[in-house]
Amino acid sequence: MSLIASGYLTPANVQEVVSLKRKLRDKALVVAGGTAAVQLISKMIIEPQAIISLEKVPLNYVKIRANSIEIGATTPIARLIRSRGLPDALKRAAESIHGLALKDMATVGGNIFTPAPAGDIATALLALDAILILRGGGGVRSVPLSKFYKGPLQFNIRPDEILTAVKINKPPKHSAFLKQTPWKYSGPTIASVSVSLDLDRNGKARRAMVALGGLTTHPYRAKKVEKMFTGKKLTEQLIDGAAQQLTDGVEVIDDALASSWYRRELAQVLFKRILYDFISRG
Amino acid sequence: MRIRFKLDGQDVEVDVKHTDTLLKVLKDKIGVGSVNFGCGEGSCGACMVLINGRLRYSCLTLAGYVDGKEVTTVAGLARDGELSEIQKAFLENDAAQCGYCTPGMILTAKVLLEKNPTPSDEELFDALAGNLCRCTGYIPIINAIKSVAKR
Numbered sequence: 063m064s065l066i067a068s069g070y071l072t073p074a075n076v077q078e079v080v081s082l083k084r085k086l087r088d089k090a091l092v093v094a095g096g097t098a099a100v101q102l103i104s105k106m107i108i109e110p111q112a113i114i115s116l117e118k119v120p121l122n123y124v125k126i127r128a129n130s131i132e133i134g135a136t137t138p139i140a141r142l143i144r145s146r147g148l149p150d151a152l153k154r155a156a157e158s159i160h161g162l163a164l165k166d167m168a169t170v171g172g173n174i175f176t177p178a179p180a181g182d183i184a185t186a187l188l189a190l191d192a193i194l195i196l197r198g199g200g201g202v203r204s205v206p207l208s209k210f211y212k213g214p215l216q217f218n219i220r221p222d223e224i225l226t227a228v229k230i231n232k233p234p235k236h237s238a239f240l241k242q243t244p245w246k247y248s249g250p251t252i253a254s255v256s257v258s259l260d261l262d263r264n265g266k267a268r269r270a271m272v273a274l275g276g277l278t279t280h281p282y283r284a285k286k287v288e289k290m291f292t293g294k295k296l297t298e299q300l301i302d303g304a305a306q307q308l309t310d311g312v313e314v315i316d317d318a319l320a321s322s323w324y325r326r327e328l329a330q331v332l333f334k335r336i337l338y339d340f341i342s343r344g
Numbered sequence: 345m346r347i348r349f350k351l352d353g354q355d356v357e358v359d360v361k362h363t364d365t366l367l368k369v370l371k372d373k374i375g376v377g378s379v380n381f382g383c384g385e386g387s388c389g390a391c392m393v394l395i396n397g398r399l400r401y402s403c404l405t406l407a408g409y410v411d412g413k414e415v416t417t418v419a420g421l422a423r424d425g426e427l428s429e430i431q432k433a434f435l436e437n438d439a440a441q442c443g444y445c446t447p448g449m450i451l452t453a454k455v456l457l458e459k460n461p462t463p464s465d466e467e468l469f470d471a472l473a474g475n476l477c478r479c480t481g482y483i484p485i486i487n488a489i490k491s492v493a494k495r
C-alpha cells in the first residue's frame with residue numbers, strides 16, 4: 063500500500079481491501095477492470111476520495127472441482143473463454159462480450175454490479191444459480207445471486223464488504239445463453255436469455271432455471287416459467303405457453319434502443335430458440 | 345501523486361490525480377500524439393494502448409494503474425525509425441484515411457495476431473468490434489491485417 067497518501071490504493075490481498083473498506087466505506091471506489099467504474103468518475107457522476115484498485119489482489123482464478131465451480135471476482139471475461147469445463151451458458155455469455163480489449167479488461171465481479179445493457183455474465187450466472195462469496199469486517203458471507211439485487215443499483219452487500227468469488231454448486235448438465243444486439247459484432251444488449259436444465263431418466267425436467275437480462279436494470283429469474291417446467295417433459299406446447307409468462311408482472315425497460323414491447327417479444331423469441339434447439343437435439 | 349512508467353521505451357514521471365484517466369494524462373499532461381480521444385467511454389477504441397503488452401482502453405484506465413509499468417502506443421511499435429510489419433501493411437493497403445482510428449486498429453491487430461496468427465473473418469470481426477472507423481468501411485483494414493496474417 064505504498065500509495066496510501068495518494069488516493070490510489072493498491073491493496074495486496076482481501077484482508078487489506080477489507081480494512082480499507084472499513085475505514086473509507088463509500089468514500090472509496092472499488093475498481094476492478096474499470097470499464098464501468100472509471101466512467102463514473104470521468105463523467106463526473108461521483109468524486110471518490112480514494113480508489114481501491116483490485117489489480118494486485120489475487121482473485122483471478124477459475125477452479126473446477128468435481129461438483130462445483132469457483133471463479134475469482136477479478137477474473138477477466140477472456141479467461142472464461144479459455145477455461146475448459148465451464149457451463150455453455152457462461153462461455154457463450156463471455157464470447158458475446160465484444161472486442162479483444164473489453165474481454166481482457168472487464169471482470170466477472172464487475173459485471174455483476176453493472177446495470178443493463180450490461181450484465182450478460184450476471185444473467186448466465188443467475189441461470190446457473192450462482193452464489194456470491196462476500197468478505198467484510200464481519201467475515202465471509204454467501205449470498206445467492208438470486209437474492210443479491212434489491213432494486214436498481216441496490217445490492218445485498220454491506221459498505222465494508224467486497225465480492226471475492228462466485229460459486230456454482232452442482233453445475234446443471236445443460237445450459238445456454240442467447241442475446242440480441244443492434245449490430246452483429248457489437249452494441250448494447252437489447253435482451254438476453256439464459257436457461258439451465260437437469261433432466262431425469264425419463265427426460266423430465268428435474269431442475270429448470272431461466273434468467274432474463276437487458277429487460278430490467280438487473281437480470282431476474284422467471285420463477286413462474288421454472289415452475290411450469292419442473293417435473294415435465296419439455297414439448298413445443300409447454301415451451302410456447304411458458305414463453306408467454308416470461309415477463310409477466312415485470313416492468314420492462316422502454317428506451318431509445320428498444321420499446322418494452324419489442325424487448326418482451328425478443329425475449330420470447332430467444333427463449334424459444336434455446337428450448338426448441340434443446341428438444342430438437344433430444 | 346507522482347507516477348513513473350515507461351512510455352514507448354522512455355522513462356517518464358508525471359504528477360497525476362487519483363481520478364485522472366491515463367488518456368487524459370497522456371494527451372493533456374505529456375502531449376502524446378499517438379493516442380486519440382474519441383468517446384471517452386470504451387466505444388470507439390481510438391485511445392487504445394498496450395500496458396505491459398495487454399490491450400487497454402486508456403480512457404477506461406486510471407493513470408495510477410500504470411505506475412511502474414510499460415505503456416506502448418502505436419508510435420512505440422517502430423524500431424530505429426523503421427515501421428513494424430503491421431504498420432507497413434496499413435500503409436500498403438490504404439487502411440488509414442483520416443487516421444483517427446489507426447492507433448487502436450493497429451494495436452488490436454498486433455495483439456490478435458500474437459494470439460492467433462491466422463484468424464478467420466469471424467475472429468477478425470469479433471476482435472475488431474471495439475474499434476470504430478468512420479472512413480475506410482473496414483475492408484482495407486481487414487485486408488491489411490490479412491496480408492500480415494498470410495506472411
Ligand SMILES: Cc1cc2nc3c(=O)[nH]c(=O)nc-3n(C[C@H](O)[C@H](O)[C@H](O)COP(=O)(O)OP(=O)(O)OC[C@H]3O[C@@H](n4cnc5c(N)ncnc54)[C@H](O)[C@@H]3O)c2cc1C
Nearest residue numbers: 094095096097098099168169172173175180181182225386
Ligand atoms: C464499450 C463497452 C461495451 C460493453 N459491452 C458489454 C456487453 O456486451 N455485455 C456486458 O455484460 N457488459 C458490457 N459492458 C460492461 C462491462 O462488461 C462491464 O462493465 C464489466 O464486466 C464490468 O467489469 P469491470 O471489472 O470493468 O468493473 P469495474 O468498472 O471495475 O466496476 C464496476 C462496479 O462494480 C464494483 N466492483 C467491481 N468489482 C467488485 C468487487 N470484487 N467487489 C465489490 N465491488 C466491485 C465497482 O466498485 C463498480 O461500482 C461494456 C462496457 C463497455 C465500456
Ligand code: FES
Nearest residue numbers: 382383384389403
Ligand atoms: S476514447 Fe477510449 S474508447 Fe473511445
Ligand code: FES
Nearest residue numbers: 441442477478479
Ligand atoms: S481512418 Fe478515419 S476513422 Fe478510420
